Amino acid sequence: xxxxxxxxxxxxxxxxxxxxxxxxxxxxxxxxxxxxxxxxxxxxxxxxxxxxxxxxxxxxxxxxxxxxxxxxxxxxxxxxxxxxxxxxxxxxxxxxxxxxxxxxxxxxxxxxxxxxxxxxxxxxxxxxxxxxxxxxxxxxxxxxxxxxxxxxxxxxxxxxxxxxxxxxxxxxxxxxxxxxxxxxxxxxxxxxxxxxxxxxxxxxxxxxxxxxxxxxxxxxxxxxxxxxxxxxxxxxxxxxxxxxxxxxxxxxxxxxxxxxxxxxxxxxxxxxxxxxxxxxxxxxxxxxxxxxxxxxxxxxxxxxxxxxxxxxxxxxxxxx
Numbered sequence: 250x251x252x253x254x255x256x257x258x259x260x261x262x263x264x265x266x267x268x269x270x271x272x273x274x275x276x277x278x279x280x281x282x283x284x285x286x287x288x289x290x291x292x293x294x295x296x297x298x299x300x301x302x303x304x305x306x307x308x309x310x311x312x313x314x315x316x317x318x319x320x321x322x323x324x325x326x327x328x329x330x331x332x333x334x335x336x337x338x339x340x341x342x343x344x345x346x347x348x349x350x351x352x353x354x355x356x357x358x359x360x361x362x363x364x365x366x367x368x369x370x371x372x373x374x375x376x377x378x379x380x381x382x383x384x385x386x387x388x389x390x391x392x393x394x395x396x397x398x399x400x401x402x403x404x405x406x407x408x409x410x411x412x413x414x415x416x417x418x419x420x421x422x423x424x425x426x427x428x429x430x431x432x433x434x435x436x437x438x439x440x441x442x443x444x445x446x447x448x449x450x451x452x453x454x455x456x457x458x459x460x461x462x463x464x465x466x467x468x469x470x471x472x473x474x475x476x477x478x479x480x481x482x483x484x485x486x487x488x489x490x491x492x493x494x495x496x497x498x499x500x501x502x503x504x505x506x507x508x509x510x511x512x513x514x515x516x517x518x519x520x521x522x523x524x525x526x527x528x529x530x531x532x533x534x535x536x537x538x539x540x541x542x543x544x545x546x547x548x549x550x551x552x553x554x555x556x557x558x559x560x561x562x563x564x565x566x567x568x569x
Contacts, residue, residue, distance in 0.1 A: 251501035257286035258386035309335025388505040417494035419455030423544030425516035434465030435559035443568040515554035
């Protein structure tokens, strides 16, 4: 969703008066609310993988009254192109994906060697097919000061002179994208020694991970995993001066909040989905076995992450 903002920004650059609505999962609306390019978010009522052609038709029929001029379909699945088709949107743009000729009448063939990054593939859909790489606008999420104040009040965060390091040790995809808890704890302890506060971020699925990190750091961190909704996590992260993160959604949020981000890559490809910030630093060992794109290390050693030492990350952070 954060990478999609680059597409929304590109559309606005070309058509300043265009109005953009985004059909997306309910959980992502909190991010869309922080994108000034988006007029409104519309809840996609289907769970991942759910076909429900009747439901998609009903949603499409409901959207006909909006009289959209164009739809841009980012997922490559056949079913994702059904709702714009049923909504009678005159121009339906997207990549061919799962043989979507007909459902899309502005279907593009994806040249993966030309458009090597996900964000490039998104932004390319804002223009006619071209041999020139699109200019990629940097995502920028807007901060609402009143919402930040509310989050600070709720979690008892008061103004201090100390700086804040955010750590995002989770990864929804699986263990092969997670830097070891012990390494995160070493970074946290170094930050605390330098007088910094440390915030731990994640979903309820990451609670055991952040709990272990905090325990190893003598419980001197603020652990927000599973305690915040997405809006609160975004607002609290905006208080951070620097962030260390696995390749995850929160990594992209951090970069879009204009925070210096250290991004750790193991099984995934840093050239495909890098953090979109000019000062972001990617740490990847580039081992022969990576990127493997597996959820768990197929060689059972996870060297691509374990051998990224805490010191190699600490030296990239500015604790002055």
